[in-house]
Amino acid sequence: MKAQDYDVKEMPQWCPGCGNFLTLSAAKNAFAELNLEPKDTVVVSGIGCGSKVPHHIYSYGYEGIHGRLLPLASAIKLANRKLTVVGMGGDGDGYGEGVQHFVHIARRNYDLTYIVHNNQIYGLTTGQMSPTTEKGQKTKTSPFGAIETPFNPLANAITNGATYVARGFSGDIDHLKDLIKGAIQHRGFALVDVFQPCVTFNKHNTYDWFRERIYKLEETDHDTSNKDAALEKCFEDVKTEYKKLPIGLLYKEDRPTYGDQLPQLKDKELVEHSLEIDMGKFYREFE
Numbered sequence: 001m002k003a004q005d006y007d008v009k010e011m012p013q014w015c016p017g018c019g020n021f022l023t024l025s026a027a028k029n030a031f032a033e034l035n036l037e038p039k040d041t042v043v044v045s046g047i048g049c050g051s052k053v054p055h056h057i058y059s060y061g062y063e064g065i066h067g068r069l070l071p072l073a074s075a076i077k078l079a080n081r082k083l084t085v086v087g088m089g090g091d092g093d094g095y096g097e098g099v100q101h102f103v104h105i106a107r108r109n110y111d112l113t114y115i116v117h118n119n120q121i122y123g124l125t126t127g128q129m130s131p132t133t134e135k136g137q138k139t140k141t142s143p144f145g146a147i148e149t150p151f152n153p154l155a156n157a158i159t160n161g162a163t164y165v166a167r168g169f170s171g172d173i174d175h176l177k178d179l180i181k182g183a184i185q186h187r188g189f190a191l192v193d194v195f196q197p198c199v200t201f202n203k204h205n206t207y208d209w210f211r212e213r214i215y216k217l218e219e220t221d222h223d224t225s226n227k228d229a230a231l232e233k234c235f236e237d238v239k240t241e242y243k244k245l246p247i248g249l250l251y252k253e254d255r256p257t258y259g260d261q262l263p264q265l266k267d268k269e270l271v272e273h274s275l276e277i278d279m280g281k282f283y284r285e286f287e
Contacts, residue, residue, distance in 0.1 A: 001035045003028040006058045013052075019170035019196030020050055023117055026173045027088070028057065030180035041084045044073040046098060048090035049124045050117030050196075067097025070105045070114065074258075077112050080271045081259050084113075084184060091118040095131040095151045102153075106189050107161035111257040113183040113190045116153065117170075119198035120205050127201035137204055153193050155234035158227060158251050163188035165230065165251040169214055170196040171207050175247070182249065188257050195247070210245070213237075217248030224252045 006028045014020045031041065041059040045051035046069040054061025060083075064072045073087040094102055094116050105114075121139065122128040129139040131151035138145050157165045164186040168176035176194065183190035195214070197207050223229050230251035237243045259265055264273075 001032040001037075003032045006031055006038065008056060008058050010055055012056050014049060015198075015200045017197075017199040018049070019119060019194075019198070020053075020117060022170040022173055023050070023088075023115070023176065023194050023196055024053060024056060026168070026170070026176040027053070027086070027115065027180055029173070029177045030184065031057075031059075033177070034181055034184060036084050036184075040082065041086070042073075042076055044069055044076065044085065044087045046089040046093040047124070048093045048117075048122075049119075049198075050088060050090040051093060053088045067093055067099075068101070069093060069098060070101040070110075073112050073114075074105055074108075074110045077110060078259055078262075078265070078270060080269050081111065081265065082269060085111075086184065087112060087114045089116060090123070090130075091116060091120060091132045091153075092122045092130045095153055099131070099151070103156065103160050106157050106191070108258040109161055109163055109188045109255060111187055111189070111259055113180070113186075113192065115180060115183075115192045116194060117196045118153070118193050119196045119202055120150075121198050121202040123198045123201050134204065139201075152234055153191065154250055155231055157191045158230055158234065161189070162191050162251075163253045163255060164190035164249075166191065166249045167193045167195065167245075167247045169210055169247050170194055171210060172247075175216065179249065186252065188253075188255065195245070213243050214245045214247050217246050217250065222246075222248075222250075224249050227251060227253075 038059040043054045043061045045063050047066040054063050069087045069089045073085050077085045120132045122130050128141040133146050136145040166179045168179045183192050233246045
């Protein structure tokens with residue numbers, strides 16, 4: 001497969017320079033290197049700029065309602081575990097409206113990949129503060145500066161049971177591609193949080209802003225199996241006056257997935273079960 005094999009005729013309508021283009025390219029390259037057949041791949045989204053991705057990848061796709069990406073993705077995966085299921089949405093969709101699903105999907109360890117286009121703003125609705133907006137940042141809904149502590153998706157994912165937790169940067173497509181590949185190959189719930197500039201409504205967290213602060217964990221002695229070390233990295237940016245932002249794989253562990261533990265799926269997939277039901281059997285139970 002080649003990245004171009006996942007192209008469609010419809011052109012994205014994102015702002016010129018938007019990080020969505022780069023995250024989409026990284027995903028297509030990851031799909032190609034893993035030789036994912038479009039007929040065996042499902043991309044699921046919610047609502048938002050990044051959630052338009054199913055329209056721009058040649059595969060099965062489902063664009064759901066705001067914040068409900070993960071319930072849809074988990075249901076698809078449980079129906080047929082032979083499918084590669086990838087969820088893609090924004091920080092508002094996933095960490096705001098959908099945060100309750102994020103918590104429980106992580107602890108249950110569903111076998112799916114979740115890529116979050118984290119631009120630290122509500123872009124589709126033109127610039128409101130999101131759960132990951134930096135404290136003090138001025139937006140349409142925080143004109144005097146945000147007073148809330150930002151949501152920490154990486155720490156929440158790790159403490160709630162996700163088994164593959166990584167962060168990428170849309171300005172480094174090759175590095176992000178490798179993180180997405182690793183997430184798809186991993187058996188369990190995999191989060192790839194992506195620093196992704198919104199060039200129209202977030203003038204603070206720009207490409208240059210990130211490039212001055214990010215560093216790759218692969219170039220350090222970070223132990224991805226050490227949960228305490230991973231959590232330290234999650235909070236590193238708030239412990240230093242000059243923010244240092246680690247990208248790369250923070251944490252990984254192997255444990256049974258939710259689907260692995262269901263007796264109904266022991267022998268075959270749910271979609272492979274017969275729809276023929278002996279209703280008489282149920283009636284006789286009430287005689």
